[in-house]
Amino acid sequence: MARKIRILVAKPGLDGHDRGARIIARAFRDAGFEVIYTGLHQTPEQIVSAAIQEDVDLIGLSSLAAAHLYLFQKVIDLLKSQGADDIMLVGGGIIPEKDVDKLKAMGVREIFPPGSSLEAIVDWVHKNVKPR
């Protein structure tokens, strides 16, 4: 049997807004993916180490406190330095349109802004993520 897609949902930094992260974690679970949610207040180091230990295919970062450019970049740098940059990275939350291109240029595959439907996000995962 094919291995299920494994996803790490994570909240980097000190931001406590976890409504979106917990909803998307549930939606992924209901869609049949294996989901690990790190809980709040995770450093980029903790997130990358959890992603590697849990052998995930995708990391979903949620940010609503405007520190996304800094924190997402750190996660990407750490994935690279630990040879784990084959793990795909997506993001969601309060991310201004002008930052979306910057994040994509960094290597974030997709950004799901406020108002994204759960179905659309799940579909995106089905289309773009293959179990490694």
Place this chain on the structure above:
Amino acid sequence: MNALFKLDEVGKIKLGKKAWQEQLQKKPAGLRSGKETFTTVSGKEIEPLYTPVDINDFDYTDKLGFPGQYPFTRGVQASMYRGKPWTMRMFAGLGSAEETNERFHYLVSQGQTGLSTAFDMPTLMGYDTDDPKASGECGKCGVAIDTLKDMEILFDGLPVDKLTASMTINPPAPVLWAMYIATAEKRGIPREKLGGTIQNDMLKEFIAQKTFMCPPEASMRLIVDTIEFGTLEVPRWNTISISGYHIREAGSTAVQELAFTLADGIAYVQAAIERGLDVDAFAPRLSFFFNAHVDFFEEIAKYRAARRMWADIMKNRFKAKSERSLWLRFHTQTAGCSLTAQQPFNNVVRTTVEALAAVLGGTQSLHTNSFDEVLAIPTEEAATIALRTQQILAEETGVANTIDPLGGSYFVESLTDQMERAACEYINKIDDKGGMLKAIERNYPQMEIADAAYSFQRDFDEQKKIMVGVNKYVIDEEIPVDIYQTDEALEDRQLARTNEVKNNRDQKRVKQCLERLGEACTGKDNVMPCLIEAASAYATLQEMCDVFRKVFGIYRDPGTF
């Protein structure tokens, strides 16, 4: 007789309603309401029409009474807005203390009547800008405060003996309050003259907003310290703002917001009484904070039910004697989670409707969200429109001329009763679990909210719940909006200032102050006097919070979903 309607009318109305429904059924299908159910934004089913039958056993004196009288359903003050308009209190905090101070001065010059401070994430979590955990977050969604120096700049030139200041700060609330008191006293303003509010509501942090530092029991101890200190030494200060706002933003229903907030209030009152305080000494300084979501009538019913329930809780559960102890005074903020990043100017309309609900619901103080708040920290222009929204409501529309104008509406009274019943059921369940602290440890309110949030999201995806511009009336074109930019050099400037303060203070005195704080934490002494001393000696926020963390330990998010 007290009942609103004569009993012999009830039979007539029932017959009349039946005839009306039959008449409706004869209409062509398209003109009937159909099988579709209509629900509030919280998912509560709503009837097509309300009549006196829906409030059949309504007793005016019991249920409503008069403004300023038990059970305060119609308002806590006898004259309400004719006596004192609500306080227009715009939540502001951007980047540095200088910039935020400038925004405060601007808002006051534009007619704002109270101050409200937003802090950045490191400050909210008790970290200084130079802690590695704070990297990249300085000044991003509020003002960075590391030492008394920042606080002095933040309130520079503002009449803190005349304007009340609210601080949305939770885990380190005692520390920031100590800094505020120290700042005022350095300016020669004694603490007994200071008016304002610290949010200081940790239970709802564990439940919903999720900024936390120490475990729940220790957090309660620090809160009771502030309640005790305020009661004795800062009598005009609201020592806590028991907040439903964040519970709602986390995705709760209106009933959950109401029930969990009052259950939190019960826990605080209980804890303060257990400390040995007289309920009537501290209860008049408890304040509340609710959300104004977009479902107009549901929100008004929520505020009215809240006042009635709290008056009953204080009178009957806690045996309060003073009338002021029974008052549920509250601040309101329009719902951030109702705003849309798409077609953001529509947010002005949402905010107006929400603000109107807050005013008709009898709020004491109001923040109206800026239309760009879903995108970034508000620009000055957006914040001005939001303030003007309140001024238009207060001074043009006439909605504040009459107290509780919706009192007596069959619909609103029926909804108020239902809200009260449903919230009481929740409070009973929480009592059965041994109170809110125990309920939180069992993850109960957290999971109830997660269920409601998920269910709303599903309804939104299926277009059972509409957000204009997001899942209906969508346009591809992007609406250009000016967005506030945080100055990227801010973090370095803040680091430099904090460093300078740390290098130029009396190190021995700081060390002694922190040691005394540690002793107070380990023992039973109130921490507030030590914190004011430490703040005056320019101990940093984190130095003081590290003492808390060392003595009480650190709370970790269980990460359930």
